[in-house]
Each structure stands twice: as structure tokens, then as C-alpha cells.
Amino acid sequence: MSEQIAVTGTGLVTPGGTGAVATWEAVCAGRPAARTDPALADVPVRISCRVPPTARGPGRLWRFDAGTLFLLTAAREALAAARLDPAEWAPERVAVVVGTAAGGIGTLETQHRRLLASGPGALSPMTLSAFLPNMAAGHLALELGATGPSLQTSTACASGATAIITAALLLRAGLCDIAVAGGTDAMVTPLCAAAFAKTGALSRRGHDPLGASRPFDRDRDGFVLGEGAGVLVLERRSHAEARRARPLALLAGHGSSGDAYHPTAPHPGGAGLRAATGSALASADRSADDVDHVNAHGTGTTLNDAVEATAIRELYARRPPTVTSAKGVLGHTMGAAGAIExxxxxxxxxxxTVPPTANFTTPDATTEGIDVVSGAARQQPVRLAASHSLGFGGHNTVLLLSVD
Structure with a gap:
């Protein structure tokens, strides 16, 4: 790649806590966030991973969908970490790119129930501006006064990672100097939970919420539905250095692909993930032997984990990296997952430090041979790491992140 892309700030709102520090502590402790969810009382699967109520912002829910509130909070943290003040930048040189799988689905469900129960007069005048899929990016750009490119990406559970790739392309094309990029979703709703349950994708361990999300474990039986947002501030390295901002890491490379195989199942041979990894490595001028760590998609579904584990074992056969999945703690945060991870x-x-994969205790035949960190966080120098994101529709993304 031509000019290096620096990550100068991160912000997180997750079921592990509000803020990067709280989330990092929860993930490193391997502390699952899953609980029985009263809002899902009428749904076959009644457990979820919810963001703490404080992240929703007092008095603002009437204006915004919950996913947008998560995004605004995460973005503020990311900008503070990057030492950027919207009052001081050139707004036309700032891009906003946000990924989401479902837009403001919670708002849509709520307002539809009102329409059926009480008629059109009961609808909120903010309905459209809260639930339309593009509005998370629109509201963030408005909040920041950013007048550069404002885009929303949607590649299912790879959406947040796709947003980061899109932002990097905008930076390299010279269309902005700063990109606020990430993903958000608030899909812990009765409709979404019922629909995922119908497909068989959700864990049925309602009697044991804390042990329900089990990425790569022999006894895994599905994911736990989660919510949240993750935001990264990206800049060309030269721009960051000019303002004396120290990069937290570099976006060394990225790759994306489509399976063209099945609406919801990954390619059984992991062809799309392998192709995306190959593209990412080529763009970074690196080899698989250079990768120290893989932050896996690791949903805890039988099929996804088997395909991903096999691909990891074969892609990195000569020098196996450590592997972790945050979904054992955070659940599956859908379109936010790629950015959070x-x-x-x-x-x-x-x-x-490599966080453990919560609830991973016993490998099966498909996960044997890969170094899944479990039990406790592991101290390890990581110079190059791959972050995988896969989504319904056959979307695959791989981000390569490296030390400065």
C-alpha cells in the first residue's frame, strides 16, 4: 500500500462496559455479559448481552435509536483519545463512515407496534430519522460538524470492518484527512431475537446465560445476541505526525471477498475467508508467517467456528498464531462486531496481551490444532494481527493491524 494509515483513537460501547477501558477489562477477565433479558420474555431464546443503561444517554432516546446513541458515545471517546477537537479541524476534510447490519431496527419495531395498536397519530415524528439505515452516519456527521464524505456500509456482521476499509480507501484517495469510522447495532429486539432463534443460530442455554456463548468449544450451540458500537479514528500517518499524534497501531492491510455460496452459511472450505486473508496479506506485503495473532469472528455456532478454525489452521500452518474471540464475553454485536474487534x-x-476466549474449555476435532487462548489473558508481543469478520450474504473481511 502507498501511505500508511494510522489508528489514533478508539472508542467502545459494549456489553462489557462503556468505554475502551471497561470493555478491555471485561474481555481480559473473560467475564461473560450474557443475562436473562426481560424484554425477550415472549421469545424462544430469552438471553442477551446488553449494553449498560448509562450508555444510552439521559433524555436522548426519543430522538435517536439506541444504536445511534452507542455510536455517538463511542465516537466522543475515540476523538478524545486521538486528541481531536471538532471545533478546531477543517470539517470538509473529515469523513464519517459507519457500518450497521440493521439500522434503527429497535425504533422500527416500537413504532410499528404503536401504529398497529393506536393508529398513525401515535407515531413519533422522529421515526424515519431514527430508523433509516443511513442515519447513524448522518447523526454522527451532524454531531461532529463533519462535512466530508458521510457513508453508511452494510455487509451484515462484517459491516463495521467494511466501514474501516472504506475509510482507509477514502484517506488513500485524498478525499479526507481524518476518518471517523466504525460500526453500531442495537439488534437485541423481539423481532431479531425471534428471527435468529428460528434459524437455529442462537444458543439455547437459557438455564446458563454466563456459559451460553462458547466460541470454538466442543459444546457450542449458537451465539448470544449482543449490541454495541466501536469507533476508530484513522488518519494518514503523515497527517498524524504533522499534528504530533502518536499512532496506537497501523492499519497494515485489508482484504474483502464474497462467498457467492449461500445466503447464511459460510463456504464449507472457507474459500472467501482465505481469499480475503490473501488480499490483506498482499496489500500489506506480508506473509502468513508474519501474523502473531488472530482476533477471530468466532461466533460460537457449530458451522462458523468449524470453517474458521480449519481456515486458520491451514492458512497459518507453519507458524500458528494465538487465537481469541471476544464473543464469549460480549456476545455477537452484529454490524458493530468488526469495529469492536x-x-x-x-x-x-x-x-x-491476548484476551482469553471465555467458555472455551474443550476443543473438538475441527478446533484442535489452533492455539485458542483460554482461561486467562496471555502476555505476548504482537507485531501483526489479523481481525476476521464474516457476515450473512457471504461477506468476508480481514483487517491487518500492526505496531507503529
Whole structure:
């Protein structure tokens, strides 16, 4: 790649806590956030990973969908970490790129129930501006006064990672100097939970919420639905250096691909993930032997974990990297997952610490042979890490993050 892309700030709002520090502590402790969810009382699967109520912002829910509130909070933290003040930048040189799988689905469900129960007069006048898929990016750009490119990406559970790739392309094309990029989703709703349950994708361990999300474990039976947001501030390295900002990590490379195989199942041979990894390595001028760590998609579903584990074992056969999945703690945060996990990968590099995969106790035949960190966080220098994100529709993304 031509000019290096620096990550100068991160922000997180997750079921592990509000803020990067709180989330990092929860993930490193392997402390699952899953709980029985009263809002899902009428749904076959009644457990979820919820963001703490404080992240929703007092008095603002009537204006915004919950996912937008998560995004605004995470973005403020990321900008503070990057030492950027919107009052001082050139707004036309700032891009906003946000990924989401479902837009403001919670708002849509709520307002639809009102329409059916009480008629059109009961609808909020903010309905459209809260639930339309583009509005998270629109509201963030408005909040920041950013008048550069404002884009929303949607590649299912790879959406947040796709947003980061898109932002990097905008920076390299010279269309902005700063990109506020990430993902958000608030899909812990009755409709989404019921629909995922119908597909068989959710864990049925309602009697044991804390043990329900089990990435790569022999006894895994599905993911736990989660919510949240992750934001990265990206700049060309020269721009960051000109303002004396020290990069937390570099976006060394990236790759994306489509399976063209099945609407919801990954390619059984992991062809799309392998292709995306190959593209990422080529763009970074690196080899698989250079990768120290993989932040896996690791959903805890039988099929996804088997395909991903096999691909990891074969891609990195000569020098196996450590592997972790944050979903054992945070659940599956859908369109936010790629950005949240990219931010966690940055922290892994910065701290020299690989978090454990919560609830991973016993490998099966498909996960044997890969070094899944479990039990406790592992101290390890990480110079190059890969973050995987896969989504319904056959979307695959791989981000390569490296030390400065």
C-alpha cells in the first residue's frame, strides 16, 4: 500500500462496559455479559448481552435509536483519545463512515407496534430519522460538524470492518484527512431475537446465560445476541505526525471477498475467508508467517467456528498464531462486531496481551490444532494481527493491524 494509515483513537460501547477501558477489562477477565433479558420474555431464546443503561444517554432516546446513541458515545471517546477537537479541524476534510447490519431496527419495531395498536397519530415524528439505515452516519456527521464524505456500509456482521476499509480507501484517495469510522447495532429486539432463534443460530442455554456463548468449544450451540458500537479514528500517518499524534497501531492491510455460496452459511472450505486473508496479506506485503495473532469472528455456532478454525489452521500452518474471540464475553454485536474487534485488536497490540476466549474449555476435532487462548489473558508481543469478520450474504473481511 502507498501511505500508511494510522489508528489514533478508539472508542467502545459494549456489553462489557462503556468505554475502551471497561470493555478491555471485561474481555481480559473473560467475564461473560450474557443475562436473562426481560424484554425477550415472549421469545424462544430469552438471553442477551446488553449494553449498560448509562450508555444510552439521559433524555436522548426519543430522538435517536439506541444504536445511534452507542455510536455517538463511542465516537466522543475515540476523538478524545486521538486528541481531536471538532471545533478546531477543517470539517470538509473529515469523513464519517459507519457500518450497521440493521439500522434503527429497535425504533422500527416500537413504532410499528404503536401504529398497529393506536393508529398513525401515535407515531413519533422522529421515526424515519431514527430508523433509516443511513442515519447513524448522518447523526454522527451532524454531531461532529463533519462535512466530508458521510457513508453508511452494510455487509451484515462484517459491516463495521467494511466501514474501516472504506475509510482507509477514502484517506488513500485524498478525499479526507481524518476518518471517523466504525460500526453500531442495537439488534437485541423481539423481532431479531425471534428471527435468529428460528434459524437455529442462537444458543439455547437459557438455564446458563454466563456459559451460553462458547466460541470454538466442543459444546457450542449458537451465539448470544449482543449490541454495541466501536469507533476508530484513522488518519494518514503523515497527517498524524504533522499534528504530533502518536499512532496506537497501523492499519497494515485489508482484504474483502464474497462467498457467492449461500445466503447464511459460510463456504464449507472457507474459500472467501482465505481469499480475503490473501488480499490483506498482499496489500500489506506480508506473509502468513508474519501474523502473531488472530482476533477471530468466532461466533460460537457449530458451522462458523468449524470453517474458521480449519481456515486458520491451514492458512497459518507453519507458524500458528494465538487465537481469541471476544464473543464469549460480549456476545455477537452484529454490524458493530468488526469495529469492536478491530479496536480490541489495537489494544492487544498496544498492551501486549491476548484476551482469553471465555467458555472455551474443550476443543473438538475441527478446533484442535489452533492455539485458542483460554482461561486467562496471555502476555505476548504482537507485531501483526489479523481481525476476521464474516457476515450473512457471504461477506468476508480481514483487517491487518500492526505496531507503529
Amino acid at each position: 478491530a479496536a480490541l485488536t489495537v489494544l492487544t497490540i498496544a498492551c501486549g
